[in-house]
Amino acid sequence: MTGAREVVVHTGKDELARSTAARLAGRLADAQAARGTASVVLTGGRNGNGLLAALADSPEARARLDWSRLDVWWGDERFLPEGHPDRNHTQAREALLDAVPLDPARVHVMPPSDSRYAGDAEAAAEAYATELAAAAGADPTVRVPAFDVLLLGVGPDTHVASLFPEHPALRETERTVVGVHGAPKPPPTRLSLTLPAIRAAEEVWLLAAGADKADAVALALAADPGPLQAPAAAAYGRSRTLWLLDQAAAAGPPATGA
Numbered sequence: 480m481t482g483a484r485e486v487v488v489h490t491g492k493d494e495l496a497r498s499t500a501a502r503l504a505g506r507l508a509d510a511q512a513a514r515g516t517a518s519v520v521l522t523g524g525r526n527g528n529g530l531l532a533a534l535a536d537s538p539e540a541r542a543r544l545d546w547s548r549l550d551v552w553w554g555d556e557r558f559l560p561e562g563h564p565d566r567n568h569t570q571a572r573e574a575l576l577d578a579v580p581l582d583p584a585r586v587h588v589m590p591p592s593d594s595r596y597a598g599d600a601e602a603a604a605e606a607y608a609t610e611l612a613a614a615a616g617a618d619p620t621v622r623v624p625a626f627d628v629l630l631l632g633v634g635p636d637t638h639v640a641s642l643f644p645e646h647p648a649l650r651e652t653e654r655t656v657v658g659v660h661g662a663p664k665p666p667p668t669r670l671s672l673t674l675p676a677i678r679a680a681e682e683v684w685l686l687a688a689g690a691d692k693a694d695a696v697a698l699a700l701a702a703d704p705g706p707l708q709a710p711a712a713a714a715y716g717r718s719r720t721l722w723l724l725d726q727a728a729a730a731g732p733p734a735t736g737a
């Protein structure tokens with residue numbers, strides 16, 4: 480079912496961000512060298528934004544990456560008005576996107592809540608699904624591009640993108656993007672790629688740093704928990720699934736008892 484799962488542990492969150500930025504710049508530059516273009520799917524959250532900030536300073540990115548030939552997508556978005564400071568798009572702009580010469584036509588933002596979808600998360604999700612399908616090419620059975628790298632932050636409950644444990648969005652097998660209602664992490668209304676869309680990526684990279692992630696990482700890396708219990712364990716790429724951790728997140732559940 481899945482490409483090999485690899486785990487890489489860095490000393491701390493800054494080193495994780497720096498090394499992952501170098502790795503990502505190299506991977507995307509290789510794709511551009513081979514195909515002319517590259518694609519990356521961004522994640523929200525502190526680790527995702529830390530990675531983007533590190534990418535802005537990355538010598539590897541400066542030396543090798545052609546920003547104008549990079550397609551940028553999002554794995555999830557907080558369904559809030561355009562420019563809201565909590566939107567993943569706003570935070571990504573601040574961390575990186577406004578500082579590099581991207582082609583605006585290649586930056587595929589998930590619709591904000593004050594767009595023409597007027598607060599209708601399902602309609603916004605459908606619009607993004609249509610944009611993905613258009614980018615995937617002429618074959619109507621292929622509805623998501625084969626992203627080079629899809630990034631996912633891992634939540635302390637093992638959520639990835641806006642797919643939370645036990646949430647009905649995890650059961651989606653048809654749609655590639657859904658509106659997520661009643662999310663336990665604010666804001667409650669979100670847009671998210673579904674598991675089938677995530678699994679269309681060539682490589683899925685999961686990021687976690689800090690002791691508060693140790694239980695989640697241990698659970699997701701343990702033998703096959705179901706997706707409903709541990710969404711992170713159900714997120715994998717076609718050719719590779721890479722877990723990028725710092726030592727605290729990799730330390731496993733804290734010892735209990737005497």
Ligand SMILES: O=C(O)[C@H](O)[C@@H](O)[C@H](O)[C@H](O)COP(=O)(O)O
Pocket residue numbers: 522523524525526527555556557567631632633634635638639640641664
């Ligand atoms: O929009 C979001 O909130 C996310 O995309 C979410 O899935 C995030 O990546 C994780 O909660 C990890 O976030 P941290 O890196 O901040 O722990």
